Amino acid sequence: MDHDKIRKAHWDAVSTTVFCEICADQKEKGNRPTAFLSPEGYKILGIEFARRTGKTYSRPQFKNKWDSTKSLYQAWVYYRTKATGLGWDPVKQTITASKEQWDELIKANKLIAGFKRGPPDNLEMMDQMFEDAHVDDRAVSSSTQIVQDIEDIMKEVVDCGALEGSVEHYMATKLFSKLENRAFFHTMKTAEGRLRWLKMQYEDRKRN
Template identity: 35%
Template sequence: MPNSSHLSALPFALSEAHSSHPLISVLYTLHAATSLSKMGKNITSNSEAKKAKALWGDPSWTTTFCNLCVEEIETGNKRIFTALSAKGWSNLVIKFYDKTGLNYDKDQLKSKWDVLKENWRVWEKLKGLDTSFGWDAMMGTIDASDDWWDMKLKEVSKALKFRHKSLQNLQQLD
């Protein structure tokens, strides 16, 4: 375990204002571990340990995530043809923790981004330019005949999940 002399050798100082923020403390600890391992002192028992899968059981967490992504994009923290910039991801990790209390890292949030992006693509393929279906505003679903669904599911097999429910957060994803 590092002692205070090791921590004072780190190239940055943790300000007192941020030291109480749990995420900043975690980042500081990770930085300290990385710095110490570079000095030949491995303080972790398994550097290849797998992270726990992020759980998204509460739909409000996905809505919060989408809103924060939109905020970062509108702020200009998005790179061309990719997801968010490094600054955007850093902001997102902190803001998501502040709003939800969930301590998910960039990789866990990027995984959610990728899942939402894939779901949006499937939704768009399903709808396409087709005007032969209706919209059930009460359920938020496509209102179409069984024949239409059979035809569409042959084209887009992953669209089955949208037969009885809509794409969550569609407005933010568009």
């Protein structure tokens, strides 16, 4: 490849759709034997992508786009089917959550900000691209594991008496984005002690 043709990859909506269309087609033709396209699949991807978009990208650039697309798809599958405490709008075909939940989720995983509006673009083609890829807690990113940890500890917060809407529950949403605060909370073994600690944290925050 000529050096003057090598440039930083720019992925707008059109080029992303073309990328997904070609990758899905190569998957159907048997050129994704493992988790990635085969050498033949990447070769055809480069040729077809250049023909349809006028852009010439390298294999590492396509591989980076494949990985980022897969991360987005895995996040959608996880939050759509496995995450607890979230709702579903059948009309808009998207995940529903309170503003506080969205703030916490997006803080932990910026990929999912777009899910507030609906599913990711090119979802059907992603289904084809990543079909047979097992998506579970080990497949999602470390940030998704953080979200799961927060979901778990917020259940414990409610169990100790800090109901949603209370100042103690609000305080927990501020504290538990940090691992050390979650660790401190778990050192307390009684519901009363945990609730008292959250109240003290709130009072300290008000004074300061």
